[in-house]
Amino acid sequence: MISNNKAIGLIFASMHDNSVIDLTKKRTMGSIPFGGRYRLIDFPLSNMVNSNINEVGVITKSNYGSLLDHIGSGREWDLSRKSGGLHLLPPFSQVDNGMYRGRLEALNGVWEFLVHSHAEYVVMSDCDIVTTIDYGDVLEKHIESGADITVVTGKTFFDGSKAHAMIVGCDDSGRVNDIMINPKMSGECNVCLNMFVMSNAFLKQIVTESASRGYYSMSRDILQADKDKYKIMAYEHKGYFSKIDNMVSYYDANMALLDSDNRNALFTKAAPIYTKIRDNGSVRYGIEAKVKNSLLADGCIIEGTVENCVICRGVRIGKDAVVKNSIIMQDTRIADKCNIDYVITDKNVEIGESKTLTGSSSYPLYIGKGAQL
Numbered sequence: 001m002i003s004n005n006k007a008i009g010l011i012f013a014s015m016h017d018n019s020v021i022d023l024t025k026k027r028t029m030g031s032i033p034f035g036g037r038y039r040l041i042d043f044p045l046s047n048m049v050n051s052n053i054n055e056v057g058v059i060t061k062s063n064y065g066s067l068l069d070h071i072g073s074g075r076e077w078d079l080s081r082k083s084g085g086l087h088l089l090p091p092f093s094q095v096d097n098g099m100y101r102g103r104l105e106a107l108n109g110v111w112e113f114l115v116h117s118h119a120e121y122v123v124m125s126d127c128d129i130v131t132t133i134d135y136g137d138v139l140e141k142h143i144e145s146g147a148d149i150t151v152v153t154g155k156t157f158f159d160g161s162k163a164h165a166m167i168v169g170c171d172d173s174g175r176v177n178d179i180m181i182n183p184k185m186s187g188e189c190n191v192c193l194n195m196f197v198m199s200n201a202f203l204k205q206i207v208t209e210s211a212s213r214g215y216y217s218m219s220r221d222i223l224q225a226d227k228d229k230y231k232i233m234a235y236e237h238k239g240y241f242s243k244i245d246n247m248v249s250y251y252d253a254n255m256a257l258l259d260s261d262n263r264n265a266l267f268t269k270a271a272p273i274y275t276k277i278r279d280n281g282s283v284r285y286g287i288e289a290k291v292k293n294s295l296l297a298d299g300c301i302i303e304g305t306v307e308n309c310v311i312c313r314g315v316r317i318g319k320d321a322v323v324k325n326s327i328i329m330q331d332t333r334i335a336d337k338c339n340i341d342y343v344i345t346d347k348n349v350e351i352g353e354s355k356t357l358t359g360s361s362s363y364p365l366y367i368g369k370g371a372q373l
Contacts, residue, residue, distance in 0.1 A: 007121040007139060008200075009048040012106060013041060014061035015194070016128045016164055019245045022366050023346070028060060030127040031067040032250070033329050033347070035257050036297040036312050039070050040244065042275045043132070044125035044195075049077045050271040051135035053123060055084035057113050059106050076274050089113060102216035107207045114204055122203050126194035128164075130253055131241035132271050133195070138235050142197045147233035149202075151176060151223070152195035154237045159186045164245060166192035166219055168234055176232040179224040192219075193237060240265035251344060251364045254310045254327050258293055278313055288319065304334075318353070325361070343367065 013030035023032050030041030041058070048056050056079060060067060073079075074086030089110045100106040103124075107114070114122070121142070123135050133152070142150040153168050168190045169178030196218075206222055215221035223232060240262060242253035256262045267273055280299030285291070290305040299314040304321030311317075312329045318336035326343040334340060335353040342359035346369035351357070355373055359365030367373065 006119060007053050007123050007135070007197075008117050008119040009044075009053045009056035009135075010107075010110075010122060010124045011041060011044050011048075011056060011058045012103065012124070012126045013058055013064065013067055015103065015106075015126045016245070017061070017063075019128065019164060020247055020250055022247060022368070023250065024063065026063055026369055027066045028062075028064050028127075029244075030058070031064075031070055032127075032244075033312055034130065035254060036295045036310050037278075038273060038275045039067075040127040040130065041067065041071065042273055043130050044127060045071070045077055046273045047125070047131075047133050047135060047271070048123065049079065049274070051123075053135065054079070054081070055087070055117070055119065057087040057089045057110060059089045059110055061100065061106075070276050072276070076276055087113060100216070103218040104207060104210040104221065105216040107203070108211050111204075111207070114200060114207070117200060119200055122198060122200050124196045128244045129193045129195070129241055130244065130266065131193070131237065131239060132266055132268060132273070133237055133239060134271070135195075135197070138195070138197055141235050142233070145174070145233045146231065148198060148230040149223070149232045150197040150235050151232060152193045152197075152237050153190040153234045154193050154241050155188055156191050156241075156243065157187070158189040158191060166194075166223070168192050170234045174234050174236075176223075176227055176234050179219075179227055181219055181224060190234065190236070191243065193241065193243070195237075197235075247344070247364065247366065248362060251327065251361075255308070255325075257295060257310065258308060280313055286319065304336075304338075312347075327364075346371070349373070 014028045016029050017024040032040045034040050079086035100109055165182055167180040167183055168176055171177050244250050283296050283300045286303030289302045292307045294306050294309040296311045297313040300311055301316045303319045304317045307324045309323055310327045314331040315328050317323055317334045320336055321334050321338040323340040326340050328345050330347045332345045332349040334351045337354045338351055339356040343357050343365045345367040348370045349367050350372045357365055
């Protein structure tokens, strides 16, 4: 575990918005609902808190209203405090158009946060990885190896169609000797999980130098271009993880939680995942309700059939309605006698009586936020 004030955390809430553009039209990547009652930012934020990182900055970009509503003052993560705590960092950088193009420009835009921090190390994470990880162990390995940068990786199957994928090659000591970005290849690879550890002093050095040279992408301009100049080490994360890089992977990551082994690997008593508390009652079931192999959040009213689904808070499913293989987000209303299969509904969707909506596992049908059908 990281000692108090030794490291600060930085979370990029909007770094991969374009990967799931349907879900991020009105929100950031970090505020996408996941697993019934969570948002994607809950995972990196909880990992940092569980690793005793008590000062965390969240870098936003645009459409961040729902994110601010969700994390608020950081009370649910015990980050509402006078010293340290949660910092919501503005979405502007020191570039002409006011918006950052990559991680380096985003860091340059929150320069004052880095300068005023007395922490020796910085732990950075995006919101596209769903996992439980101990950053204390990552930092310990970083210090032991004498690395300039430690990159967290994970072994997974890569098929070349993934967005924003960085494949990492290492020698026997774990030093990074090859980095490929969005390669056209397939097979089991060491994929970068978009988590990085480095000293605060080194981070400020590369941000300053990058700004003077017009660099903005840490992946291309630092990790790939300077892999031989800097000592970059890989830390292999061997725990369960899901990478959200398109709508199908988002669907699959949610559906994977229906497997108890995956749930137990992701949600542990030793390192709980915290989220915003909503004062709802428990799920209410009608007399003829049938539920099989599904996750249901609090506040739902179920009167029909639900099978192989992830149901978020406050959802209502009417009589004789059949909902299968679907992700139904918060406060959606599905009327009587509907037939829903392989569908993702965003928040506050209303589906009228006797409607039939069908997608497939490889192309789930998406219904936008607030739609009325």
